[in-house]
Amino acid sequence: MGMTTNRQRIGLATALAYFVFSSLTILSNHQGGLASLAPATPFALALLIARPRRDWTAILIGGTIGSMAATSLFGFGPLAAAPMAIAKVGEVGLAAWLFRKLRGRRGYFGSLDRIGRFVASVGIVAPALGATVAATVAALKFGLPFDRQWRIWFVGHSLSMITLTPVLSLILSGAIERRWRDASRQLRIEATVLISATAAVAVAVFFQNERPLLFLPALPVMLTTFRLGLPGAAASAIVLAVIGSYATLHGMGPTSFIGGDLQGRMEFLQFYLACTVLTTFPVAADLSRRQALYRRLRESEARYRLLADHSTDIVLGIDRGGRITYLSPSIEQIVGRNPAQLHGRRALEMVHPVDRDLVLVSHRDALTDVQGTQIVEYRARVTNGALRWFESHTRAVQDDDGRVTGTVSMIRDVSHRKTLEAELSRAASTDPLTGLANRRVFDAALAQRIEIAAQGGIAGCVAVFDIDHFKAVNDRHGHDAGDHVLQAFARIARGVMRDGDVVARLGGEEFGILFPGTGIEQAHCLSERLRTTLAATKLRHGVAIVELTVSAGIAPIDGMGGAAAVLRAADTALYGAKAEGRDRLRLAA
Structure with a gap:
């Protein structure tokens, strides 16, 4: 009832x-x-x-x-x-x-x-x-x-x-009422000032017929939205609607500049107000989400405020279900939390999501192979939120009856080693002088494109560039100048070529460029742009000026021959370009 x-x-x-x-x-x-x-x-x-x-x-x-x-x-x-x-x-x-x-x-x-x-x-x-x-x-x-x-x-x-x-x-x-009720006195004063300022600007804009000033309310409206969120955006829209409608109905305001009858001016005012709402409300909604995110980040930062000065081995005990049964005190130096706080929680929660499957498989293998030691490397977040690499050695734990009750792990921070491995891998694939990819990387990328061509796909093209008169540069200005020329070519080539193109130093003053999925005409256009850019470059070495020109041969990648055949065709075209006078391109026949 x-x-x-x-x-x-x-x-x-x-x-x-x-x-x-x-x-x-x-x-x-x-x-x-x-x-x-x-x-x-x-x-x-x-x-x-x-x-x-x-x-x-x-x-x-x-x-x-x-x-x-x-x-x-x-x-x-x-x-x-x-x-x-x-x-x-x-x-x-x-x-x-x-x-x-x-x-x-x-x-x-x-x-x-x-x-x-x-x-x-x-x-x-x-x-x-x-x-x-x-x-x-x-x-x-x-x-x-x-x-x-x-x-x-x-x-x-x-x-x-x-x-x-x-x-x-x-x-x-009731959202606005709740927001006002829960607001502090300072925020209420600030809200009153901002909304009053919005009203004052709206009055100044709409109660005059001399200038089209509809853009002026944008500043107080956006300030109110940023400070007060959705309630501020709503209050600003109400203020503009009331003042703008009153002024328009009485023949005042910037809407008078569009001419026409009252109905047309009111439609324009509504369009203006709709644009304002569609601008401020999404901003307010996004700000609300960001504030919630920042709040969670602050809470996370408070939980992990203790930073580790150095990493030490951690002893970790886990039951069959993956929940922590023991943590050595050293964990506090790494994740900034007391072992008691983590007791009973799932250990997998501490591991980076990408690596959780690896860690889970290692845990299950340890439960099955009671005599073996499972070794796994994974990433985990530490105190300051950084991502670090850890290596875990895990063995099964058995009770007096021989039943597996869980696992015990010795965990070590191996971030430094992983960094060195990454640097060695990068060095193995990079030319040390120019920073470009080396011949091995280029050959691997070319072999992949040839396989695509053999399957009927669009493989692309290869261009081989050779710096003109490079030996003369070395003889006249010294090897330092030659190195400077090679580095200049690399720098300019990276700037001219696309992100997906592979630019490599093949040896000496010879460079290769792989254009994946690119036709011969586009490859020629890109190569020509590189040639003209290099020709317009004057390199200063000491008091000397070194001119930099190149010749190049371009060949399409097809599935008929191997990498050697493609490079041979490009080299033949390169020799033809040099024979014709250098500083030019030539397409493979």
Whole structure:
């Protein structure tokens, strides 16, 4: 009984509010036909969003009653009341149903995808349905042009729902009230100052007809949004809507510069307000997520505030289910947590997600092979959040009856060793003078592209470059100048070539470039750009100026021959380029 009475109160309140909003809209419409403003529609939609699904029927019935009363008394009359109510309330019901598909309430501006779906459903699909019904009524009963009435309804209702629905939903859901109630005194003062500043700027912009200053409110609105979040964005939108609407209705403000009738100026104002909402609400939603992230990061930093000065071996005991049964005190120096805090937790949680499968397999193998020692390397986060490498030696633990009860591990920090291994691997694949890939890396990449060509794919092309008169540079200016020339070629080639191209030093002054998935014409274009860039480069070595030119041969990669055949074809083309006078390119025959 109490629930029914509550729904009746909701329905009655909805009917009264809808009647007031609709009546004011109709009475303020001096253009004839359908009105371009529709505050009742976003109010009803926001109410549906803010209330549980069980209250929707009462809200929709109340909206229908309020709409029919307003239309009968002040609008098209009793005969049009029912179909106009169908247009309005049907539009609201469809918008609410589509809105539920967004799977979020105040979070529907949390991403560009959700913004797009919100605008499409609430700002396009729903008002298009209402416009079709309402324009049909206006055309059949009153002889008004269907297309003009459809546009007026669609634009007005679309912009109204995009602009006011997010704002009203925050108000009706109590989010703004809760935020104000929980805010500190300092934050309340700051909110008052920011919203007052927004209002002052809005008054200065809209209560004058001399300059188009619609851009000015952006600064206080964004400041309010950044400091107060979604409630600040909503309050700013309300301030702009109230002041802007009042000024526009009285012929003031920057909207007067667009000319036309009052209806056109109000539509422009609604468009301006909709753009403001679509700008500030996503920013506020993103700020809210970031604040939550920063809060979690601060909590994480507090948990791991103790930094390890050096790594030591850790003794770790784990039961069969992977939960920690023992940790040596040395763990505190590495992860900054007392062993007692980690007791009973899953050890796998401390391991980097990418390496958890390896560690899990090692643990299971240790449980099965009771006589063996399982060795595994993995990454884990330490005190300062850095990712470090550890090596774990794990053996099974048996009770007196020979049953395996868990494992024990000796864990050592091997980050320094892994760094050295990475550096050695990098050195083994890099030319030490130029920093380019070496011949081994180039040959491996070429073999891979040849295999792709053999399978029918687009393999690409190879270019072999040779620095012209390099021996003369060494003889005239010394080997330091020659090294400088080689390094300059490498630097310029990296700048000219694409990220996916492989640039390597093949030996001496000869360089190879692999163009994966590239046709001969594009490879020639890229090579020509490198040649001309090098030709325009003047290298200074001491007081001497060294000119840098290159010759190159380009050959396509096909599946007919091996790497040697492709390089031979490119070399033959290179020799032809040198024979023709150097500083030029030549394609393989």
